[in-house]
Amino acid sequence: MSNFQQIKQKWQTFWRSERGKRLAKVINYALTTLILTLLIYQLWDIGWKEVLRNFPKTLWFYLLFLVLHFALPFTEVLIYRLSWKGLGFWQGFKAFTQKKILNTEVVSYSGEGYLYLWGKHHLKESNRHIFNVIKDNNIISAFSSTTMALMLLPLFVYFSDVPFLEVVQISESTLYMAVGVVLTVVLLALIFRKRIISMSLKTTLGVLGLYKLRIIFMNVVEALQWHLVMPDIVIGFWLVMLGTKIVVTRIPLLPNQELLFINACLIVASQMSMPIDKAMLAGMMLTTAALTKMLNFVLYLMFPIKRFKDEVTDDW
Numbered sequence: 001m002s003n004f005q006q007i008k009q010k011w012q013t014f015w016r017s018e019r020g021k022r023l024a025k026v027i028n029y030a031l032t033t034l035i036l037t038l039l040i041y042q043l044w045d046i047g048w049k050e051v052l053r054n055f056p057k058t059l060w061f062y063l064l065f066l067v068l069h070f071a072l073p074f075t076e077v078l079i080y081r082l083s084w085k086g087l088g089f090w091q092g093f094k095a096f097t098q099k100k101i102l103n104t105e106v107v108s109y110s111g112e113g114y115l116y117l118w119g120k121h122h123l124k125e126s127n128r129h130i131f132n133v134i135k136d137n138n139i140i141s142a143f144s145s146t147t148m149a150l151m152l153l154p155l156f157v158y159f160s161d162v163p164f165l166e167v168v169q170i171s172e173s174t175l176y177m178a179v180g181v182v183l184t185v186v187l188l189a190l191i192f193r194k195r196i197i198s199m200s201l202k203t204t205l206g207v208l209g210l211y212k213l214r215i216i217f218m219n220v221v222e223a224l225q226w227h228l229v230m231p232d233i234v235i236g237f238w239l240v241m242l243g244t245k246i247v248v249t250r251i252p253l254l255p256n257q258e259l260l261f262i263n264a265c266l267i268v269a270s271q272m273s274m275p276i277d278k279a280m281l282a283g284m285m286l287t288t289a290a291l292t293k294m295l296n297f298v299l300y301l302m303f304p305i306k307r308f309k310d311e312v313t314d315d316w
Contacts, residue, residue, distance in 0.1 A: 055283045056229045064225040065291055068218060073097045075214045082206055083133040083199065086124050094303040095122070101296045112138065132198040137207065139196060144211035148219075149246045229284050233276065241265055262289060 056062070073096035080096075081087050095118050099111035112134050119130040197204055222245075223238045244264045262285040269276045 053279070053283070055287045058228050060228050061225055061284075061287075062291075064221055064228075065288060068221055068225070069292065069295060071214065071218055071221075072100050075210065079137065079207055079210045080133065082203055082210075083136075084119070084123055084125060084130075091122065097299055097303055101300055104292065105296055109138075136197050136199050136204075140204065140207050141211050144208060144215055145246050148212070148215050149243055226284065230277065230280055237269075237276070262286065 073093055076096040076099075077087070077089055077092040080092065081089075084092075095115060098118075099115045101111070102114050103109065103111035116131060116134055119125065119134075120127055123130060125133075199207065219242050223235070223242060226238050226241070227233070227235070245261055262282070265285055266278060266282060269278050269281055
């Protein structure tokens with residue numbers, strides 16, 4: 001056994017032990033407490049009464065919230081059916097809804113662990129194939145988000161009314177260097193695709209196309225949702241918010257990403273030279289976070305997660 005495999009085995013053994021599980025909980029709670037403390041501090045500065053008075057009043061905000069909430073599990077069923085031939089739509093929709101709940105309410109990628117166990121019990125596929133499909137989809141999804149953020153950067157810099165480089169406090173040369181690094185990584189990923197992705201080229205392109213369409217659709221709908229609540233804000237600000245969300249949601253193993261996103265939004269808003277009603281912005285973002293928590297709770301009761309006896313092992 002190689003040194004890497006020994007280290008990997010020890011790492012997996014530790015995090016499956018009682019001590020590892022307790023440490024994971026402590027880290028989770030510590031990060032959540034830190035994020036909540038920062039958020040409470042910022043909201044205190046704005047004024048709680050102002051924030052609570054400024055929740056969205058338009059019905060369209062709540063209708064678009066439902067569209068966004070269910071878009072993820074709905075599209076994932078369509079995407080995974082390209083590789084899991086026996087996946088039923090309603091069966092898959094319930095599983096991907098629970099995957100979304102776990103990733104949102106517990107910790108990133110805990111939903112993927114659940115999905116692997118669920119697939120072992122409900123799909124007529126080998127454990128290796130189930131694992132590879134989940135792994136490939138996560139890589140392609142991350143690739144889609146990264147390239148989408150890369151495409152948004154020129155829009156931020158050249159077509160936005162928001163001074164993006166000043167907001168993020170980086171020079172133009174640093175921006176070009178970052179873009180070059182990302183392009184190099186993308187090129188290397190394409191060259192060594194067969195060593196990273198187990199899917200065929202045809203399936204990979206189909207999955208990549210669906211992820212791109214989903215990102216575009218969800219970003220457009222979310223920007224529209226925000227615009228309906230605060231129509232006086234220039235579109236450039238919402239582009240910055242979308243870019244911020246793409247970055248935040250790609251930080252692995254981070255609990256309560258929606259709270260971190262609210263913090264990031266308020267920090268960015270405070271750096272803007274344009275007048276922005278931070279109380280209304282905070283009220284809108286907090287409403288989304290609260291509705292997400294409540295809807296996740298209701299969906300958890302509707303589609304309860306079964307307690308599988310077996311654990312994630314290396315049998316693939």
